[in-house]
Amino acid sequence: xxxxxxxxxxxxxxxxxxxxxxxxxxxxxxxxxxxxxxxxxxxxxxxxxxxxxxxxxxxxxxxxxxxxxxxxxxxxxxxxxxxxxxxxxxxxxxxxxxxxxxxxxxxxxxxxxxxxxxxxxxxxxxxxxxxxxxxxxxxxxxxxxxxxx
Numbered sequence: 260x261x262x263x264x265x266x267x268x269x270x271x272x273x274x275x276x277x278x279x280x281x282x283x284x285x286x287x288x289x290x291x292x293x294x295x296x297x298x299x300x301x302x303x304x305x306x307x308x309x310x311x312x313x314x315x316x317x318x319x320x321x322x323x324x325x326x327x328x329x330x331x332x333x334x335x336x337x338x339x340x341x342x343x344x345x346x347x348x349x350x351x352x353x354x355x356x357x358x359x360x361x362x363x364x365x366x367x368x369x370x371x372x373x374x375x376x377x378x379x380x381x382x383x384x385x386x387x388x389x390x391x392x393x394x395x396x397x398x399x400x401x402x403x404x405x406x407x408x
Contacts, residue, residue, distance in 0.1 A: 263314050264281060264313075264314075265279040266281060267283050271353075274353060274354060280350070280354070282350070282355075283353065283354050285355075288309050289307040289308065289325055289327075290355060290357055291356045291357070292306045292307060292324065292358075293357070293358050294306065294358075294361055295359070295361070296360070296361065296363070297360040297362050300360075301375070301376055303343075303361070303369040303376045303377065304376065304378075305377070306324040306325075308325055309332075311332060312324050312332055313357065315332075315334075321334060321342055321345065322334075322336075322342075322361055336365065338405060339371075339404050339405070340365040340366070340404075341367070341368050342364045343359070343361040343363055343364075345361055346360045347360040348360075373398055373399045373400060373404070374398065375395060379393055
C-alpha cells in the first residue's frame with residue numbers, strides 16, 4: 260500500500276494544505292472513519308480503516324473497514340445486503356481521520372442491531388444519574404440476517 264498513498268510529509272503546511280493524500284495511520288496501522296448519510300448527513304457509524312480498506316474503498320466505491328474485533332478486512336454490508344456506496348471521501352485537516360458520505364443499499368440500515376445508525380441511544384439524566392434511552396427501532400431482524408436463528 261505504500262505506493263498507493265503518499266507518506267505523510269514532514270512539513271505541516273504540506274500535510275494540511277497540499278493535494279497529496281497522506282493518511283496518518285496510528286501505531287496499529289489504522290485511521291478513524293466517520294460515516295454519514297450522503298443525503299441528510301446523519302452520522303451512521305464510526306469505524307477504522309487500514310491502508311488496504313481505504314484503498315479498496317477508493318477503488319471500488321464501496322466502503323471497506325478493518326474490524327478490530329475480528330482482526331480482518333470487512334466489506335460493510337456484505338452479509339446484510341446493506342452496502343455503503345461511497346458518494347464522497349474527505350479527510351480532516353491533519354489527515355488522521357476520514358469522513359465517508361455514503362448511500363446505504365437494502366434496508367438503509369448500517370448498525371448490526373438492524374438500526375439505520377449505530378448512534379441510536381442518547382444519554383439522559385434521570386434522578387441525577389445518566390442512563391441510555393433508545394430512540395430508533397430496528398429496520399431488520401439481525402438474528403435472521405446474520406444467521407443466529
